Amino acid sequence: MLLYLTASARDKLESSSMMQRASREYSRMVESTERPLVSSEGEGASPVGLVLTAIVAVVYKVAIRIEGPFTEQIYLERSQRRKLQ
Numbered sequence: 867m868l869l870y871l872t873a874s875a876r877d878k879l880e881s882s883s884m885m886q887r888a889s890r891e892y893s894r895m896v897e898s899t900e901r902p903l904v905s906s907e908g909e910g911a912s913p914v915g916l917v918l919t920a921i922v923a924v925v926y927k928v929a930i931r932i933e934g935p936f937t938e939q940i941y942l943e944r945s946q947r948r949k950l951q
Contacts, residue, residue, distance in 0.1 A: 892920045
C-alpha cells in the first residue's frame, strides 16, 4: 500500500511538472504564431483553434502519463484474482 501511495505521489509531481512544461511550450507556440498559418484554401488558422488544439494535446499527454501505471496495476490485480479462482 505504501508503494502504491508513493507511486501516486510521484505521478502527481510528474504531472504537475508536465503541466508546467506544457504551459511553457504553449507560451512559445503562441509567441511563434504571430502570423497566421495558411490552409490550402488560403484562409488563416483561427487563434481559438490553435489554443484548443494545444489544450487538447496537453490534456492527452497528461492523461496518458497518469493513466499508464494505474492501468497496468489494475490488469495485474485482475489476473492475480483470476488465478486464485
